[in-house]
Amino acid sequence: MPDRVLVPWQENLSAVPEGFDGAVFDGRGEPEDLSDVVFYVMPYGRGQRVDLLSRMPRMRVCQLLTAGYENAVPHLPDGVVLCNARGLHDASTAEHALALILADRRDLPRWSSDQREQTWNPHYTRSLAGSRVLIVGHGSIGRALEARLAPNECDIVKVARTARPGQGVHGIEDLHALLPEADVVVLLTPLSEETRGLLGEKELGLMRDGALVVNVARGPVLDTAALLGQEGRIRAALDVTDPEPLPEGHPLWTAPNVFITPHVAGGSDTFYPRARRFIDEQLRRWGNGEPLENVVLEG
């Protein structure tokens, strides 16, 4: 029996190299015998099953559809090449960040609530135009957001771990000096010991009345208790929270001027065609003996 390639979507079967058996596993139900799987693409979303990895003793490549890969590592058989989905979520995440900024500036949650009460009660809102937006973290998602902000007549200020003066990027040591001038602060850093609690009581205290924090990074980059302590002085639009999922009864749900979306930034429709194309390309490279993209571990 030939070695098997397991892909999440029917569309990828045609890219399976000759000499291999292709099969679809989309994460639902229990897959059949996995002992002959050599290339495994882990399904995205709720179908992520790291427990299956240890049932594929012959696996040589494991392709994830998330940027994070810490969860998979302990389950990998020895000698596997692990690839992540770096770049595939950029457009979706940057678009959601823009949606959250605009939702807050233009009071969309308020209009949604007025609609439910069948109340027509206009007031003039804040705007993105004329605002200063501070992007904290300037990797590929930060650049995708910057491109989307550019035509909106706002000032864009960028901060990353290390200053890149040629690209107009400040170092993180400038954060405290930049916060008082920002109308919108967007968190886009990975979570690490350096970034945990990056926006805490002191940093939120430096921000203007009515300024907005957008978190599309990871929940703990923003200190939840410190945000609650602002009692609405600082506005927030959060796609990620700490804790997550946010349990019923948590004070963040009802905090004034806080809008929450349930960690959906990265996975909108625009992700799927990109992911399918990327899988096709990886299979092509693998079949041709070319180096794979997005290798994060070679076991």
Add this chain to the structure above:
Amino acid sequence: MPDRVLVPWQENLSAVPEGFDGAVFDGRGEPEDLSDVVFYVMPYGRGQRVDLLSRMPRMRVCQLLTAGYENAVPHLPDGVVLCNARGLHDASTAEHALALILADRRDLPRWSSDQREQTWNPHYTRSLAGSRVLIVGHGSIGRALEARLAPNECDIVKVARTARPGQGVHGIEDLHALLPEADVVVLLTPLSEETRGLLGEKELGLMRDGALVVNVARGPVLDTAALLGQEGRIRAALDVTDPEPLPEGHPLWTAPNVFITPHVAGGSDTFYPRARRFIDEQLRRWGNGEPLENVVLEG
């Protein structure tokens, strides 16, 4: 007593030409004697008082802060030059249109409702990236929206009354052919007898399942009954409605997949600095005997 110039904001007083008395009337309360007013800037928003115009027999210039001017005309004394606010609302309106598109594509009203119920229940949404957006009406707001859409990885198709092939603008005669290919249709036309009911039963019927209509033009450009007849097959994000204001109990409030904001697109924070600068410039031109901008009627 010198002739008087009435402006809506304190900041404009310094631009009142020499030899004239400047005074602020922001639309609240009852203004004092108006018989000496020669240049009147009508306050924006709820302060619009067309009834005052007939109490200014010496008025020579009436400056509105809206694009529409039909309401003012019947009240104007003879011989008045009337100027509108063309261009001052472009950024605000285009930004709101973008906010409505993103709100729908990323399901923000749904998350707002889930937040109220303290429910964390993610699903993957539509996206703007990968969508085809049809802009109907391609004046200055249409161009401002086009600029904001450009970095969002969507296709942009433009329709105006008259085709402008050099600028990639279709004529309105192509509308029926273009509707079936659009994921988002944005209405930005003025209201006229040509555009009343421009999107009716036939046009909505040509649209894809789940496609979105955004109306930031005037309510009657979209046929309300025809939209209700779609029963949620066509989504809608409406800053203007017909009738307006939308009365309590109107079926549009609770129609499936309809999101309503109460005619707030044009008047966000970004409008005010533009309006103040524009008034300063008009006063300077007037004081120097230069032609005024945005003249719509010379009585």
